[in-house]
Amino acid sequence: MDPLWTGCFCLQCIREKEVGVVEDLGQFKRLVKEGPSCIVWPLQSVVGRLSLRVQQLDVLCETKTKDNVFIQVGVAVQYRVVTEAAYDAWYRLTSPTSQIQAYVFDVIRSTVPRMELDEAFESKDDIAGAVLEQLQSVMKDYGYAIVNTLVTDLAPDSKVKASMNEINAARRLKEAASHQAEADKVRQVKNAEAEAEARYLSGMGVARQRMAIVQGLQSSVAEFSQEVEGATPKDVMDILLLSQYFDTLSTVGANSLILEHDPATVAKLQRQVGVSFLRDGSGKDLLS
Structure with a gap:
């Protein structure tokens, strides 16, 4: 062995669902997977560890709609490092989260301004789909796979929220008043029909009563005339x-x-x- 050689083998352990990046005197040497790995120290060293688990980045972007309403759009981006492309994930991007955030801003601010406020609330899936498509096509070149994107929040200004609630409340009050008027109409019609039926039946009862009285009088007069001679x-x-x-x-x-x-x-x-x-x-x- 060379007497000038002062290096030694060193055991490094990589955690589960991680990948280590090994450099040799500042130059990329290899990727090591989870478990123990031997490296020649101090010539080699594990300069970084990349997690292979799914991570989430929450992005909050302010933009305005087609009807000039400013809203805060919250987007959750779920991504992970591709094991085979860990080299690109480590060396090609300085800050992957900043890169993802920039693309989210670009897609949101080019998509939402073409929609009105109500349409934006109804098209959350379309917005999320546009962000997902853009990120997948770009980030795969940097060793990242975009698992999913979710629009988690659409928050207009508090005054706009209050006005929307007032509009909704007024619409519901109008519908309630219409239903109440219809109910009052039905109630009045039914009361009138009941009163007319009651009067009709009362008239029938009075007519039958008078008829019975007349028949009784006729019968009484006939019997009295027959029983009392000369009457x-x-x-x-x-x-x-x-x-x-x-x-x-x-x-x-x-x-x-x-x-x-x-x-x-x-x-x-x-x-x-x-x-x-x-x-x-x-x-x-x-x-x-």
Whole structure:
């Protein structure tokens, strides 16, 4: 062995899901995978370690929409180092996160200004797809694979949010008022229909009641005339009218009302009712 050789073998351990970059006197030597690896120290050294796990970069970009509303767009970029291209990932980019952020800004500020605010909220997947397509085509040359991009937030100014909420609230109040008016209309129509039906049924009941009264009177007059010899239908009607008159007085008296009573009034009422009910329009006596 050369007596000037003062180097020694050194054991380096690389963690799981990592790759180490080994240099020999400042020059790239090789990549070492997870596990123990021997290097010649101090000629060689592990100058860096790259994680192979999926990482996430959160980017917040301010831009404006087609209708001149400034919004904050939050984008989450999920990426990882390609094992076979770890050399490019380590040596070709000084700051991969800054590179990714710059491309996200470029895509967001060229896509969102072509959309109105409502359209931007509806097209979050389109925005995320445009960012993903751009990053995948660019970052693969630098040893990075873009797993996915997500638009996590679209935040306009607080005043714009308040106005949007007011517009939505006014629209909902208008719809509620329309439904309330329609309900009131249906309620009124149903009440009118119920009242008309009630009046119709009440009229039917009154008509049937009067019909029953008339039939009862007819039956009573006929039976009384047959049972009492010499009694005429007119005599029977006089007795019925007199009994109805006394029933009326009894009902009115039950309500603490004071009425003057004259027997002549009964006779006069009897004559008037008899003339009205027992003669037709031509003046002919209906009971004769």
